[in-house]
Amino acid sequence: MRDLKNLYRQIIMDHYKNPRHKGLTSEEGYIKEHIKNPSCGDDITIQSKIEDNTVKDIRHEGTGCSICCSSASVLATLLKDKSVAEAQTFTRNYINMITNQSYDKNFDFEDAIAYQGVKDFPARTKCATIAWLAFEQTLKKQVK
Amino acid sequence: MRDLKNLYRQIIMDHYKNPRHKGLTSEEGYIKEHIKNPSCGDDITIQSKIEDNTVKDIRHEGTGCSICCSSASVLATLLKDKSVAEAQTFTRNYINMITNQSYDKNFDFEDAIAYQGVKDFPARTKCATIAWLAFEQTLKKQVK
Amino acid sequence: MLKANIKNDFPVFQNNDLVYLDSAASALTPKPVIEALKEYYTDYSVNVHRGVYRLSYQATKKYEEARQTIADHIGATFAETIFTRGASSALNLVASSYGMSNLKPGDEIIVSELEHHSHLLPWQQVAKKTGAKLVFVPLTKAGRITVENFKKVLNDHTKMVALTHVSNVMGYQTPIEEIIRLAHEKNALVSVDAAQSVPHQSVDVKAMDCDFLSFSGHKMCGPTGIGVLYGKKALLDAMEPIEFGGDMNDYVDKQTAHFKDTPYKFETGTPPIAQALGLAEAFRYLDAIGFDDIKAHEKALLNKTIEALNNIEGVVVYNPSAETAIIAFNLNDVHPHDAVSFFDEDQIALRAGHHCAQTVIQFLGVPATLRAAFYIYNTEADVERFIKNVKEAIAFFKAAGF
């Protein structure tokens, strides 16, 4: 029936109901970024820890819709243990895919491919990208 | 040819070129009112002196177009020596005639009838009434 | 009863099989208003006030007649009716001009958690800059401002009361007349945010006896880019302009300027000419329908909707007792942002979020709400389609695992 069916894939619902890597830490070595989407109340904080050019850990916390919250969990799961370069490429490709900008069509999005359907809901692209944008910011901050 | 011909009657031009009662006085017993029409730069000050319920004198000074300046002179000439009540009635009838509000159709406007043509130039009604409005204000101030 | 074919007046419905329930954000625009705007741009399209040629004179006349029309509709005089960019700008004018110059440490400003940000933040700023204290009327459990609770915060320090006439989240009508009477006994002034009332009920500023009242054009079938501030003449006379420039002065020299009287002293520069004509037309349009009928129509739709919602498991309504046709609700366990996409798929336009009123959302203790707001063009069929979608949405999200 509705396109919306395509939106709420199994994988999204799974991460929404059982978020991984959730909760912030006060341990040293984490860089934090907080983003709010004031139009709907989505409010996400991402922490990332980089060591030896590798994403050692990602934490997230916040409130938001299923797309927003689950994507933070998916992000943390997928990018943990990737190299910084890989994580950067993944993030950019993901954001560009969702927002209809140019991206590598052969890129392997792994589980994040579940968010492909968001493209058809332009009013929701912010939800699917807000955690990724915050993560991208934490990388920028560490690189400095 | 042009309607404008009707506007610049002999009487108007006469008072424009040879204004009567022009120049303010610092004598006692005069009430002053200053009105500016900022849209065009008309700037008129009227002084009136009332004694024994009679308009003993009217003075005027200012800058403006022919309609504005001449009407101050016509006003001073016509209303001097009239009773306050007569002057009030005259003023209201004149203003209402020019601005297309209801007025006494049988009223004798004397020389001020020359301004009748202004009705057809609605953009100019302010010019023809500004001195009269200022005069009306001076009456209001004395009555208090 | 409203005429049956009101939707025909609104061109948006021609291309969209739309159930528009977001009128509390912006109302749709009817043809006569669109025509009034077009008429200005095609027949005049010139500036006002400063022109002595006929076209400009006619534009000026139309523009000032529009102001008089609007003034008449709210019971104000010409001089008391100031055009602004919108309600937000009008509300800010009161705070920036009156508030900043007249409040001082020790003074109290009464506001409420029901305020739209555009009525709360300006007074937060005044409090911050002047040292006055921002005091909140305690809301009842239902989230209402009552006279009783207002009395608890009103005292001899109260100098300003800034309250909404109708809440844009909860749809509650504030007992504003009684509050104004009490405030005046303490010599406090009252600024009323009427953005949600003027579009739906006839408002008479003199009967209400408010000191300031603000509203927007776009929420009442008028154009964007215009709002109105009403203020009592004597107050406006004593207030400082907050913008300075062309058209608000009568003489200027290198170091000084003398300002015109109200309303002009608050309106520098070329005014929103087309928008004023459009707003006057919107008032005429609504008046022809009749505010009594509008209220009755909205109330009927509201009652029908609330009754239906009450019989559905899985939906929570936060304001079942609201007098005006604004419904704040959520689907259980479904974030409103998820929900709104479901309704959108059937072209039902709802709003999800904090509705620029975060303090009431905090009061409700939820991250956000859904809002359905009815207006003249909504019908019983709209209600039925909305209710059908509520049921389907609950089933859908349940099946999806929410």
Added chain:
Amino acid sequence: MLKANIKNDFPVFQNNDLVYLDSAASALTPKPVIEALKEYYTDYSVNVHRGVYRLSYQATKKYEEARQTIADHIGATFAETIFTRGASSALNLVASSYGMSNLKPGDEIIVSELEHHSHLLPWQQVAKKTGAKLVFVPLTKAGRITVENFKKVLNDHTKMVALTHVSNVMGYQTPIEEIIRLAHEKNALVSVDAAQSVPHQSVDVKAMDCDFLSFSGHKMCGPTGIGVLYGKKALLDAMEPIEFGGDMNDYVDKQTAHFKDTPYKFETGTPPIAQALGLAEAFRYLDAIGFDDIKAHEKALLNKTIEALNNIEGVVVYNPSAETAIIAFNLNDVHPHDAVSFFDEDQIALRAGHHCAQTVIQFLGVPATLRAAFYIYNTEADVERFIKNVKEAIAFFKAAGF
């Protein structure tokens, strides 16, 4: 060369055999702009930013694309392009936000007698409130701002320079790039009033290197009710908002609010949505004609007119050397207000008065002037009809006894 039938784009000419010479007050509105406004009200007519349903998303997208279009046209970025009510409001924003917080006694603000009231009065206020000193660039005998004269007043105390790009009375173009360079050497900022330049020439804020630049929609074929403030990002970032409320914050609680980044922090409330779409369309419309051609066209009309006026006895032109198509003149011994009615009878729309720039009128030592201003829709035939009327007017007023 401009296409011959440009008048056909402007519906006003359909019902009026008009020679419109008042474009410096407001330009006429072309069909594509009227259509863009109509399109918003008929196809969307909903609010932006806060809606998650499709119609609102589309309106938001169109609205923000309009901002980008406008930013691109003046060489600014999205974040540096703020929508206001008009040029007056934009110019005031700089003075109220930047000026009031950053100037202090001993500081100097350079302005000129050529300023429109909307650029002079805001800085008069800043001077009055902060104790800074208002300093006037001495004008040349012709009434011009020159680099040489600017240097006479620029010094280490100069903190702000507020000058017009093109004078709305004299049509002179200020040598603004060189002035900005000099001002920056002294660490002074420059606010440029571009209300009369952006409609007629391509303006690039980055090439100009101005700190602030303001203009209006209605003078460039756009709608009333919108203007633009450009400001350098770093300056805007450091500046305080002057209006507070919905849409300019990201979180709010009872006593505090956190503001969004520019441009949003300066734009509270529902924005001028339709007007932004209309203004973007106006830029596209003018750009399709081409600013080089527009300048050449206006210059040709100007030259033809000045040459003809030079050969007429009984008319005085105050700015024979003006670079832009604005002519300040008077008929000898005829008050401009009288004169303008004569032209009006032949549907020639001229302006008479002080043009909201009383200090330059005082400089000229006359009570008021006539102004003829040309734009894209004016033709050689317009010039001829205008000149014919000048001759007839002189004869008429002579005969009438002036």
